[in-house]
Amino acid sequence: xxxxxxxxEDYSKWYQELVIKAGLAEPSEVRGCMIIKPYGFAIWExxxxxxxxxxKETGHQxxxxxxxxxxxxxxxxxxxxxxxAKEAAxxxxxxxxxxxxxxGVIVDPEAKLEEEYIVRPTSETIIWNTYRNWxxxxxxxxxxxxxxxxxxRWEMRTRLFLRTSEFLWQEGHTAHETADEALxxxxxxxxxxxEFAENLLAVPVIAGSKSPSERFAGAIETFTIEGLMQDGKAxxxxxxxxxxxNFAKAFDVKFLNRDGKQEYVWATSWGVSTRLxxxxxxxxxxxxxxxxxxxxxxxxxxxxxxxxxTEQLEQIxxxxxxxxxxxxxxxxxxxxxxxxxxxxxxxxxxxELKGVPVRIAVGPRDMKGRSVxxxxxxxxxxxxxxxxxxxxxxxxxxxxxxxxxxxxALDYRQKHTYYVxxxxxxxxxxxxxxxxxAHWDGTDETEARIKELTKATIRVLPVEEIxxxxxxxxxxKLSERxxxxxxxx
Amino acid sequence: xxxxxxxxEDYSKWYQELVIKAGLAEPSEVRGCMIIKPYGFAIWExxxxxxxxxxKETGHQxxxxxxxxxxxxxxxxxxxxxxxAKEAAxxxxxxxxxxxxxxGVIVDPEAKLEEEYIVRPTSETIIWNTYRNWxxxxxxxxxxxxxxxxxxRWEMRTRLFLRTSEFLWQEGHTAHETADEALxxxxxxxxxxxEFAENLLAVPVIAGSKSPSERFAGAIETFTIEGLMQDGKAxxxxxxxxxxxNFAKAFDVKFLNRDGKQEYVWATSWGVSTRLxxxxxxxxxxxxxxxxxxxxxxxxxxxxxxxxxTEQLEQIxxxxxxxxxxxxxxxxxxxxxxxxxxxxxxxxxxxELKGVPVRIAVGPRDMKGRSVxxxxxxxxxxxxxxxxxxxxxxxxxxxxxxxxxxxxALDYRQKHTYYVxxxxxxxxxxxxxxxxxAHWDGTDETEARIKELTKATIRVLPVEEIxxxxxxxxxxKLSERxxxxxxxx
Numbered sequence: 001x002x003x004x005x006x007x008x009e010d011y012s013k014w015y016q017e018l019v020i021k022a023g024l025a026e027p028s029e030v031r032g033c034m035i036i037k038p039y040g041f042a043i044w045e046x047x048x049x050x051x052x053x054x055x056k057e058t059g060h061q062x063x064x065x066x067x068x069x070x071x072x073x074x075x076x077x078x079x080x081x082x083x084x085a086k087e088a089a090x091x092x093x094x095x096x097x098x099x100x101x102x103x104g105v106i107v108d109p110e111a112k113l114e115e116e117y118i119v120r121p122t123s124e125t126i127i128w129n130t131y132r133n134w135x136x137x138x139x140x141x142x143x144x145x146x147x148x149x150x151x152x153r154w155e156m157r158t159r160l161f162l163r164t165s166e167f168l169w170q171e172g173h174t175a176h177e178t179a180d181e182a183l184x185x186x187x188x189x190x191x192x193x194x195e196f197a198e199n200l201l202a203v204p205v206i207a208g209s210k211s212p213s214e215r216f217a218g219a220i221e222t223f224t225i226e227g228l229m230q231d232g233k234a235x236x237x238x239x240x241x242x243x244x245x246n247f248a249k250a251f252d253v254k255f256l257n258r259d260g261k262q263e264y265v266w267a268t269s270w271g272v273s274t275r276l277x278x279x280x281x282x283x284x285x286x287x288x289x290x291x292x293x294x295x296x297x298x299x300x301x302x303x304x305x306x307x308x309x310t311e312q313l314e315q316i317x318x319x320x321x322x323x324x325x326x327x328x329x330x331x332x333x334x335x336x337x338x339x340x341x342x343x344x345x346x347x348x349x350x351x352e353l354k355g356v357p358v359r360i361a362v363g364p365r366d367m368k369g370r371s372v373x374x375x376x377x378x379x380x381x382x383x384x385x386x387x388x389x390x391x392x393x394x395x396x397x398x399x400x401x402x403x404x405x406x407x408x409a410l411d412y413r414q415k416h417t418y419y420v421x422x423x424x425x426x427x428x429x430x431x432x433x434x435x436x437x438a439h440w441d442g443t444d445e446t447e448a449r450i451k452e453l454t455k456a457t458i459r460v461l462p463v464e465e466i467x468x469x470x471x472x473x474x475x476x477k478l479s480e481r482x483x484x485x486x487x488x489x
Numbered sequence: 490x491x492x493x494x495x496x497x498e499d500y501s502k503w504y505q506e507l508v509i510k511a512g513l514a515e516p517s518e519v520r521g522c523m524i525i526k527p528y529g530f531a532i533w534e535x536x537x538x539x540x541x542x543x544x545k546e547t548g549h550q551x552x553x554x555x556x557x558x559x560x561x562x563x564x565x566x567x568x569x570x571x572x573x574a575k576e577a578a579x580x581x582x583x584x585x586x587x588x589x590x591x592x593g594v595i596v597d598p599e600a601k602l603e604e605e606y607i608v609r610p611t612s613e614t615i616i617w618n619t620y621r622n623w624x625x626x627x628x629x630x631x632x633x634x635x636x637x638x639x640x641x642r643w644e645m646r647t648r649l650f651l652r653t654s655e656f657l658w659q660e661g662h663t664a665h666e667t668a669d670e671a672l673x674x675x676x677x678x679x680x681x682x683x684e685f686a687e688n689l690l691a692v693p694v695i696a697g698s699k700s701p702s703e704r705f706a707g708a709i710e711t712f713t714i715e716g717l718m719q720d721g722k723a724x725x726x727x728x729x730x731x732x733x734x735n736f737a738k739a740f741d742v743k744f745l746n747r748d749g750k751q752e753y754v755w756a757t758s759w760g761v762s763t764r765l766x767x768x769x770x771x772x773x774x775x776x777x778x779x780x781x782x783x784x785x786x787x788x789x790x791x792x793x794x795x796x797x798x799t800e801q802l803e804q805i806x807x808x809x810x811x812x813x814x815x816x817x818x819x820x821x822x823x824x825x826x827x828x829x830x831x832x833x834x835x836x837x838x839x840x841e842l843k844g845v846p847v848r849i850a851v852g853p854r855d856m857k858g859r860s861v862x863x864x865x866x867x868x869x870x871x872x873x874x875x876x877x878x879x880x881x882x883x884x885x886x887x888x889x890x891x892x893x894x895x896x897x898a899l900d901y902r903q904k905h906t907y908y909v910x911x912x913x914x915x916x917x918x919x920x921x922x923x924x925x926x927a928h929w930d931g932t933d934e935t936e937a938r939i940k941e942l943t944k945a946t947i948r949v950l951p952v953e954e955i956x957x958x959x960x961x962x963x964x965x966k967l968s969e970r971x972x973x974x975x976x977x978x
Binding site for chain 1: 517518519522523524525526527530531533534550551552553554555556557558559560561563564570575576577578579580581582583584585586592593594596605606607608615618619628634638639641643655657830
């Protein structure tokens, strides 16, 4: 059977092996691009379904914009071009032809594009170029659009889900009459992300703002949700940007406001990606494999029969029918694994690896006692229950597991969150891993110097901020608040 | 208000204007690529939801493969490279840099890829390159995978939805132990497409096989569903391919069969795209705008208040509450359009343009008579009904409309389907438009000659074939069956 490296031995190796052996994803022969396998994609579908519903409830509609962006579009927003146009996939030609040597095909030099296209790394530019034609007056606002799409950023070092050259995401792009309304939208979507991360993924996050140097290229304000992984590193799980009028100015998008005056439109954008699956894995899973919160698990319950003879399997099959029916009636996904080619032991390991939250085992002794054995994946606890009430027991247990998984992650984070006031302790805490709340003098220079010395970055200025006078750890300058430092993915 | 060209004046102009004015899609500044607007995307979401459910019911799972395909992959299947690698978007570089003249960015010549990537025009090659690692024995089969994705084919002449350089689609890719099983899969998916086209889109289709010259590049057999548009032209709406062992051989994908021998794997692939939205429009819509079958309509019912004074609007608002509640309880989507800035006349035109299947109008006179006026979009009929029973009336009416729309399209097709036995009549019928069932001698040469002379192609060899001795129209050679000829999109 598939055994994986222990987390304590090599966390990064554990992660890579787990992703592959649990059948979530694998590297492809295309540089930095991954193949998302059915089990991994089923998790993404649950993320999509949840968020899509929340986006629609908050008034957004889906649309689709071209994957290619003319190169010149990127030059229009000064910061944006620095941030996004550099490491990008560039389409220069539109035709291949047979190789003169008769072997394969070559790029046809005649078919060179006049202007190159960039495969979208993010879509602000093409979308704002389009919004110019959609917006004349305040009556055309707000525009509340989301897009589910693939994007490409040419990454040098890639890791499955966490950082890949192509990834799947959603990007919301909204247009508003006023700065206040746009800012409220950006904050609303941050809250949608926070609630989603904690409720569906059971990953506790700190929501707040980025420091100026960590902002999205072209944003006035970037909001973020940050999770703490088991190895003490932070992971940015979603961002929501207040873009001010930057893109409206770059693409000349004005509207007639309620005072009859031409004004530039106010913008937001916000996104989460397949990276979330990496966060899910690194927050909950263990040395035996995935631990999936029931709400995100593609399969919630597996029933494994324990038998020696075929007639026993037949009896068990009959015995579990009311259980299966009862679980399905409650909307719980369940599989009865009667594969004759695999042993119960093999199946136990396999479903542990795959993180199925609840396992029910049934053998002749259980049938005799009118009971079943129910095991929790998260704690590996096993208990025997009477068979008549299984659906209700499991239904409650799934809620319990979801809550417990969240609580454990929260406990872990609280245990690894430190208030630090000396530089020596700061260095040590950062080295050990965790969120370090420390005073910062508010300058880019100090932030950069701390990063250089410790590899720690400012992850977030929490929404629920702790206003407090203090002194910057490094410079000793006055500070008004603590911010969250950590090393990050 | 937006008026559109009449179909009788210029069908192609009518189509283009309707797509844009109804807010379905619009051209972009990226050559041949369209922007799918929210109303058009909502139709695509309904298509996705229906098909995704059907795919899963037939045992398929979703996955995701990279958008880029190494150029050399295309050379591995001889016919496939001819069919797909030629008009393609080619990624040659992975970085931009600041222009030396300080203006904008240029492609960094240092960042040239060793091997170019093709933006996928279809994914057989990268998927079969992956399946090689997934398949060892018959126990690993079948593999039943579908992907929802964007693809790019560099088209010279593009039309919104019907032919665009980038489009959205699904592509199923399955792997099987035997030829029979793969062939049964290809036929099963054809039937899924047929049922979907007729049941959801209300578009009657002829299902069957393609002639050899019209097969997918690399297929042994291509199945198709073909619809007949209002201008007498055929539209291919979905294809399902039996690929034999061609891709398995090209990518060396073998398995240990049940007899303990190494054998190449058998394959299918099948897909439908955003092109379907074009078929939907061109089958049902009229000079007033879209006509949408209720099952695919993003909005099924609109309620328009007719009033002069604000207090009347308040009364109407109260009056329609039970109607809205009753409709929603039946799962019907309904909007009460109380926009004070637009007249009822403007709204009537707008919802006609958008193809909302049922419009309910309520004015003071209706309230007095305890009635409402209900109008059907498809027939433009209006009738007055008592207010107490509206939800049930509308529920039944939506079923009726769905059936009637399908029946009208079927009647149209039957009226424009001709059994033809002389070359003169053949030319005339093709010129006028419609499906022409004629004898064909089965050769590529005759097919090509007929195309040259009349622009007609063999659309389909129907599943429900009419076995009948006859003579080829052009060559006089013996023929065993009639096939369907038409000019096509």
